[in-house]
Every structure is written in C-alpha cells, then in structure tokens.
Amino acid sequence: MVFDIKKIRADFPILKRKVNGYNFVYLDNAATSQKPIQVIDSISDYYKNYNSNIHRGVHSVSQEATDAYEGARIKIQNHFNVKKSHEIILTSGTTHSINLVANGFLEILDEKDEIIISGLEHHSNIVPWQMMAARNGVKIKIIPIDENGDLNLNIYDSLLNSKTKLVFVNHVSNALGTVNPIKEIINKAHNVGAAVLVDGAQASAHFKPDLQELDVDFYTTSAHKLCGPTGIGMLYGKEKWLQKMPPYQGGGEMISEVTFEKTTYAELPHKFEAGTPNISGAIAFGVAIDYLNELGLENIHKYESSLLDYATEKLKSITNLKIYGESENKTSVISFNIEGIHAYDIGTLLDKFGVAVRTGQHCAQPIMDHFGISGTVRASLAFYNTKEEIDILFSSLKRAISMLS
Amino acid sequence: MKINEIQAEIVDEFSLFEDWMEKYEYMIELGKSIQLIDTKNKIDANLIKGCQSKLWLFAELKNGRIFYSADSEAIITKGIAAILLRVFSNQTPSDILNSEFKYIDEIGLKEHLSPTRANGLVSMIKQMKYYAIAYSNK
Numbered sequence: 001m002v003f004d005i006k007k008i009r010a011d012f013p014i015l016k017r018k019v020n021g022y023n024f025v026y027l028d029n030a031a032t033s034q035k036p037i038q039v040i041d042s043i044s045d046y047y048k049n050y051n052s053n054i055h056r057g058v059h060s061v062s063q064e065a066t067d068a069y070e071g072a073r074i075k076i077q078n079h080f081n082v083k084k085s086h087e088i089i090l091t092s093g094t095t096h097s098i099n100l101v102a103n104g105f106l107e108i109l110d111e112k113d114e115i116i117i118s119g120l121e122h123h124s125n126i127v128p129w130q131m132m133a134a135r136n137g138v139k140i141k142i143i144p145i146d147e148n149g150d151l152n153l154n155i156y157d158s159l160l161n162s163k164t165k166l167v168f169v170n171h172v173s174n175a176l177g178t179v180n181p182i183k184e185i186i187n188k189a190h191n192v193g194a195a196v197l198v199d200g201a202q203a204s205a206h207f208k209p210d211l212q213e214l215d216v217d218f219y220t221t222s223a224h225k226l227c228g229p230t231g232i233g234m235l236y237g238k239e240k241w242l243q244k245m246p247p248y249q250g251g252g253e254m255i256s257e258v259t260f261e262k263t264t265y266a267e268l269p270h271k272f273e274a275g276t277p278n279i280s281g282a283i284a285f286g287v288a289i290d291y292l293n294e295l296g297l298e299n300i301h302k303y304e305s306s307l308l309d310y311a312t313e314k315l316k317s318i319t320n321l322k323i324y325g326e327s328e329n330k331t332s333v334i335s336f337n338i339e340g341i342h343a344y345d346i347g348t349l350l351d352k353f354g355v356a357v358r359t360g361q362h363c364a365q366p367i368m369d370h371f372g373i374s375g376t377v378r379a380s381l382a383f384y385n386t387k388e389e390i391d392i393l394f395s396s397l398k399r400a401i402s403m404l405s
Numbered sequence: 406m407k408i409n410e411i412q413a414e415i416v417d418e419f420s421l422f423e424d425w426m427e428k429y430e431y432m433i434e435l436g437k438s439i440q441l442i443d444t445k446n447k448i449d450a451n452l453i454k455g456c457q458s459k460l461w462l463f464a465e466l467k468n469g470r471i472f473y474s475a476d477s478e479a480i481i482t483k484g485i486a487a488i489l490l491r492v493f494s495n496q497t498p499s500d501i502l503n504s505e506f507k508y509i510d511e512i513g514l515k516e517h518l519s520p521t522r523a524n525g526l527v528s529m530i531k532q533m534k535y536y537a538i539a540y541s542n543k
C-alpha cells in the first residue's frame with residue numbers, strides 16, 4: 001500500500017490550524033495523539049442519533065447503544081487477539097487499569113512476596129504499586145537501565161525468584177521510546193510463576209501486539225494515545241486473574257443481585273465496570289482501531305521508522321545536541337537536550353514557532369535521575385507527521401539555539 | 406520610581422520591538438543582567454515550587470525597602486524574573502503589597518504568567534508578596 005500522507009492529513013482537522021501565526025507542527029504525539037474526523041464524527045453521531053444508557057433499557061435505542069458499546073469491545077478483542085471478549089475491561093485509561101489491578105492484588109499478596117518494576121516506567125506504573133506495597137508490605141525491586149536506555153536483563157534474571165509474584169514493564173517507554181523485550185521478560189517471569197502486567201500506552205499507536213502469543217497476564221492502553229478520545233481505555237486480563245481479583249468499585253452494572261445482607265457480583269467484564277461507562281468514548285475507541293487497521297499498523301510503523309531516521313540524522317547534525325535513549329529498538333520518539341540550554345527554554349521558543357513538543361521529566365523522574373538530568377525536550381512523531389515538519393523543527397530549533405546562546 | 410512608573414517604562418521599552426523574536430531576545434538579555442541570588446542563598450528552601458526549571462528567590466530588607474535577588478536554570482524564566490525584580494525591588498513592603506502587576510498583557514508576558522503554566526512565575530509573584538508581608542512588621 002502506498003502511504004498517502006496528503007490524504008491521511010486531510011482526515012485530521014486540527015492539523016490545519018495555526019499557532020502563534022505559524023503552521024501548527026504537532027510533535028507531542030506521545031502525550032496524546034490527534035483525532036481523525038471519523039473518530040470525532042462517531043462521538044457526535046452517537047449523541048445525535050442513538051444516545052441511551054446501555055445494558056438496561058428494553059427500548060430499541062438502548063439496544064442500539066448497547067450493541068455499539070459491546071461491538072467496540074469485540075473490535076478491541078480482535079485487534080489485540082484476545083481469546084474471550086469478557087477478558088477486555090473498558091476503563092478510563094491506563095492509569096485506571098493499573099490501579100484496578102493494584103487494588104485486585106492488595107489482598108492476594110503480602111509481605112513475604114516481591115514485585116519487580118522496570119526502571120523505565122511512567123509514574124502511573126510506579127505509584128499504584130507503591131501505594132499497594134505500603135498497605136500489604138510487598139517488597140518492590142527495580143530493573144535498572146543502561147546508558148542506551150535499555151533494561152538490564154541480567155539484573156532482571158537475578159531479581160527473579162520464587163517469591164516474585166508480579167512484574168511490571170511498559171511495552172514502550174514514554175520518555176525514551178525504548179521498545180522493551182516483553183516476550184523475554186514474560187517468559188522469564190512465568191518460569192518462576194510470576195504474572196506480568198505490560199503497560200502498552202506508548203506501544204499501541206505503533207504496533208499491534210498479539211496478546212495470546214505473548215501470553216501476557218495483563219495488558220493495558222489508553223485510547224487517546226491511538227487516535228481515540230480521552231477518558232477511555234482498556235485492560236486485558238487473563239480470565240483466571242480477573243476471576244480472582246475483587247471488584248475495584250461498587251455500583252450499578254457490576255452486580256447480579258443486591259440485598260442489604262449480601263451482593264452477588266456480576267459476571268466478567270461487568271464486575272469491573274461499575275456505573276454508566278463512557279459509552280461514546282468506547283464507540284469512538286473502536287472507530288480509532290478501525291482507522292489504524294485500515295492504514296495498517298505495519299505501514300504506519302514503516303513510515304514512522306523512516307521519519308525517525310530522518311529526524312535523528314538531522315538533529316544529530318546540530319552541535320552539542322545529545323539524544324537520550326538510543327536503543328536499537330525504539331519508536332518514533334526523540335528525547336534530547338542541547339548542552340548549556342535548558343529544555344524549558346527550547347520548548348518555549350519552539351512553541352513560538354508553532355512547534356509543539358514536550359519538555360520536562362515526562363512523568364518518569366527515575367529515568368531522568370538515571371541520566372543525571374532534570375528533563376529533556378521530547379519530539380514524538382506520528383504517522384501523520386511529515387519530513388517537511390521535521391525540517392521546520394530543525395530550522396526552528398536552530399533559531400531557538402542561536403537566540404539562547 | 407514608583408511601581409507603576411517602572412511598569413510603564415518597561416512597556417515602553419517593549420513597544421519598540423517589531424516581532425516576538427526581538428522581544429524574547431530582549432527578555433533573554435534582561436535575564437543575563439538579573440540581580441543574581443547569592444550562592445549562599447541558592448538553597449532548596451528558597452526554591453519556588455511548580456517550575457519545570459529551578460527558580461530561586463531571596464529577599465532582604467534594607468532601610469525599609471525590600472531588595473530581591475533570584476536565579477533560574479532557564480534563561481527565559483530568568484528574564485521574566487528579572488522584569489519582576491525590576492518592578493518590585495527597592496520598594497517598601499506596603500507599596501509592594503498595594504501594587505498591581507497589570508501591564509504584563511501589553512508586553513505579551515501574560516502567557517508566561519498564567520496560573521496553569523508550569524514555570525512558577527505566578528508563585529514567584531506570590532512569594533515576593535509574602536516577603537513583603539513578612540517584612541511589613543519589622
């Protein structure tokens with residue numbers, strides 16, 4: 001398939017806008033992706049034509065909404081190659097998913113147990129586990145990273161033992177773009193009987209993981225990272241774990257029988273979906289998945305890789321520019337600093353040129369501490385970005401540097 | 406000079422510039438000439454919270470007037486801090502407390518002083534006023 005970038009860009013209305021008088025160059029895709037018109041329209045279509053609460057009404061429109069909501073679950077199931085649709089829990093996003101699992105393991109684990117967290121994690125895959133550990137006394141161990149931004153798997157081996165119960169790792173690091181060898185990490189954890197949660201927030205806009213083949217225990221992502229809306233995401237959990245874990249929130253939808261003496265919880269997935277969910281969000285999440293599949297994630301990945309190579313080479317030609325995270329295996333993220341110039345200054349001036357990047361710690365303070373820096377400038381590219389936009393980044397960056405030097 | 410006169414003077418200076426780049430270059434120049442905080446005061450206790458780049462502020466009272474000093478890792482933040490120092494330094498605590506910092510709109514600084522912006526400059530103004538409160542009873 002030819003990657004018709006012009007046609008693709010036409011699907012994203014926001015890319016036509018101006019910022020500070022310049023063409024908007026959006027290079028903050030790791031924070032959130034932009035949305036194609038198909039996704040945007042699906043939300044207004046829902047509210048205009050079939051808004052109703054789901055799973056409750058006997059009336060036709062409620063049934064239409066329920067079908068669309070459950071249809072989205074099936075799309076997610078198929079996309080990630082999950083065996084059973086009730087192993088997909090619709091959550092508000094990755095943060096919610098991880099908290100749900102941490103709560104689920106609160107009483108399953110105790111102070112004799114150990115959990116392992118990768119040193120590349122986003123705060124949302126660190127803090128819920130620290131909160132859990134503070135309550136049940138579980139010991140937390142960390143897999144360190146090397147100078148390229150890769151996890152040190154030898155040390156990982158030495159941390160694993162029969163006390164290890166859970167391992168957490170992101171599929172792709174948001175701060176550096178490193179793609180972690182999750183298959184190997186999962187296999188090794190399973191060898192000692194530990195379960196693995198993979199945070200896929202940064203991966204799912206770039207590849208399509210086969211969750212059965214990975215044999216992962218939990219996998220989570222946020223729709224907004226893959227062209228879907230904010231406030232919706234998914235948690236995949238193996239059925240046996242989801243059965244074992246207690247519900248996270250109480251409310252409507254998640255029960256099958258309630259008396260004041262006793263409540264019987266509903267079957268999966270409803271046990272974990274208390275209250276009226278984000279119906280339009282779920283439907284639009286499904287549409288976003290369709291959109292990506294139509295383009296083909298392999299095509300997307302190929303295009304983004306060539307864009308990344310182009311951008312990396314250009315940026316490296318700038319003297320005193322240092323890139324953080326140079327794994328052989330990385331997504332289209334470039335985290336960098338210019339010697340003697342603070343990331344905040346670069347980000348501020350790039351914004352004046354209409355170029356949106358992220359600056360700071362990227363919710364991953366431990367990684368910044370590892371490199372001994374307070375933050376970086378992060379340009380994260382998506383399949384709707386172009387070489388011309390990289391050229392604008394490059395020229396704006398050069399002007400910013402000359403203003404700041 | 407009174408606080409309002411100083412602000413008017415700064416607005417005048419900035420009005421000479423044609424485009425944002427000249428304004429920012431000037432701001433960066435101002436940052437380089439800031440009344441630097443003494444190294445002995447450049448300590449965590451004097452850090453302003455809420456900044457992506459570190460920002461330190463200190464103040465002392467001399468002859469009934471407050472003299473501020475500051476520093477930041479980011480030069481643009483430092484430039485804006487320098488403007489704030491120029492406006493509020495060498496003033497009495499009561500003048501500082503009764504003043505309004507209202508000309509910023511005109512020089513395009515408003516975006517930097519939005520309460521939701523993670524550069525700490527709004528907290529810096531607050532901290533400058535806290536110093537004024539602390540020193541008003543002395």
Ligand SMILES: Cc1ncc(COP(=O)(O)O)c(C=O)c1O
Pocket residue numbers: 030031092093094095096122124125170172173174199201202222363
């Ligand atoms: C790797 C990673 N994990 C978790 C999150 C949190 O996702 P959300 O804010 O959508 O819950 C992010 C988003 O920034 C991320 O990049």
